[in-house]
Amino acid sequence: MAILKIARLGHPVLLGRAEPVSDPTTPDLRRLLKDMAETMLDAQGVGLAAPQVHEPIRLILWRGAEGVQALFNPLVSPLDAEVEEGWEGCLSIPGLRGVVPRARRVAWSGLGPDGAPVSGTAEGLAARILQHEADHLDGILYLMRMRDLSRLGFVEELSRHGGGQA
DSSP states (O other), X not given: OOOOOOOOTTOGGXXXXXXXXXXXXXXXXXXXXXXXXXXXXXXXXXXXXXXXXXXXXXXXXXXXXXXXXXXXXEEEEESSSOEEEEEEEETTEEEEEEEEEEESEEEEEEEOTTSOEEEEEEETHHHHHHHHHHHHTTTOOHHHHOSOGGGEEEXXXXXXXXOOOO
């Protein structure tokens, strides 16, 4: 396994639409999954999308109740109209946090690492992570979802002044 280089804000891979994956079980994708998991854990992240490691494919990872979970070709949809604002950061935008509105509860589906269809629901932090990572697959960064840029700041400054809790 290997730690992968994370694309940072300004790199064009973060603004493109990622391509669907036809077969998640190939050796290359199995290796990518392991490397992405290692990269996410090493960076102390809670989620990671393939475009963030320079791979423009529809694959996301997140830390769930069962450990690191992976989803190919994810579809993430709100379950109702309830939206909540919360602090987010991003491994591709190091050092910053901002308040982003997200659906509180979502349904998700896609293909698991074995290629079989999987689905579920998530709420709270898990729903936020899934929406954040799925956005990466469409070239959307959390900054683009913010309603109020006065609620964006450097982690160090926010913690010094009592804001920015993720």
